[in-house]
Amino acid sequence: MPHPVEADAWDWDDGNESELARHGIGTTEVEDVFLSDPRWVPNKRHRAGDWKMLGRTRGGRRLTIVVRYDPARRLLRPITGWDTTVAERSRYSKGR
Numbered sequence: 439m440p441h442p443v444e445a446d447a448w449d450w451d452d453g454n455e456s457e458l459a460r461h462g463i464g465t466t467e468v469e470d471v472f473l474s475d476p477r478w479v480p481n482k483r484h485r486a487g488d489w490k491m492l493g494r495t496r497g498g499r500r501l502t503i504v505v506r507y508d509p510a511r512r513l514l515r516p517i518t519g520w521d522t523t524v525a526e527r528s529r530y531s532k533g534r
Contacts, residue, residue, distance in 0.1 A: 440507065440509030441478065441507075442478060442489050442491070442505060442507035442514055443478065444509070444512060445472075445507060445512050445513060445514035446512040446513075447511075447512065447513050447514070448465075448468075448469065448513070448514055448515075448516070449508070449513045449514065449515035450465060450516075454515060454516050454517060454518075457517070457518050458503075458516060458518065458519055461518065461519055461520055463501060463503075463519045463520075465516075466495075467495045467497075467499065467501060468501070468503050468516050468519065470494075470495040470496045470497075471491055471492075471493040471494065471495060471501050471503055472491065472493075472514070474493040474494050474495070474496075475493070476491045476492055476493030477491075477492040477493060477530050477531075478490070478491060478492075479492065479530055481504055486504065486506065486517040486518070487504035487505050487506045487515075487517040487518075488505075488506055488507060489504070489505050489506075489507060490502055490503070490504055490505075491503045491504075491505055492522055492526060492530055499521070500521060500522040500527065501519055501520070501521060501522055502519060502520055502521075502522045502523075502526055503516050503517075503518075503519040504516070504517045504518050504519065505517060
């Protein structure tokens with residue numbers, strides 16, 4: 439199964455940038471999380487994105503970002519995000 443860690447580029451536009459901005463998240467923060475060896479979790483809800491990327495920014499902020507990965511183009515499209523909850527930290531940190 440293709441994995442988003444293989445992505446080479448980002449798919450940014452006004453739509454996803456403004457959605458993330460509504461949650462107080464900037465594009466640089468999303469890219470920071472990607473570069474911080476994040477935890478990847480399949481998005482069970484599969485609404486808009488197929489993966490959740492959980493990690494920290496260079497500033498230490500913990501974020502959960504829902505992404506769609508296009509393996510043919512090796513393109514990662516952030517959909518939405520939020521500050522990682524305590525429950526998410528607990529659930530996804532096990533075994534790491």
